[in-house]
Amino acid sequence: MRDSLRQDARERSLVHLMGLWAGGHLSQVASQAIVHLALHPADPVVAPMLYAAVTANGGDGEQELAWMADNLREQARHAGEGAWWWEGTLAAAYVEQGRHAEAEHAALRALHHEPGCARSAHALMHLHWETGACGEQRPWLNAWLAAHRPPAVAAHFSWHAALYDLAAGDTAAAARHLTAGIPCDDLINHASLHWRLRLLGHITLPPNLTCRRPRRA
Structure with a gap:
């Protein structure tokens, strides 16, 4: 009770x-986030919540995505130069809209101010996939992952790295992510990559090997 009284x-x-x-009321999260930002402009804590509340709630229609991008752009303007948390989230929103040039510019602005911004790097990963640039951008991703590999999303980023490998025609490198980066209980990333390799005719490792957890650093 005392803690709640001390909250501003x-x-x-x-x-x-x-x-x-936490209650799964995502549509209310989106609307309440706007109320919050009207009182506390550019609050960085709200950036990922606003984005996820729309995209995780099936908000992939043109109107929903435009609404999200407009609000993110307004908050980035409020935050000013160097607000990489808003620029990175805006880049992800632009990718969702198919606004590829604007997405790249926003992501690169964010990475200029915070090279380890995972949101911006992730936006570029999706951008490269959607524009067919994974093969040529493979050196960029490998360099970024060597310097910045956020533990919370390491497996998913390994999955993205495998897509770059596949785009470059290197199925062996892609297959190594099954043992070096993606644990077998990560059903989405592990199964997706395993299936892609099988479709390409690559002889994958037997289950007892592909399901070996990657060693912790």
């Missing part, structure tokens, strides 16, 4: 937002 208006609003998120 911003903190109480964030707690309310996170409660909505």
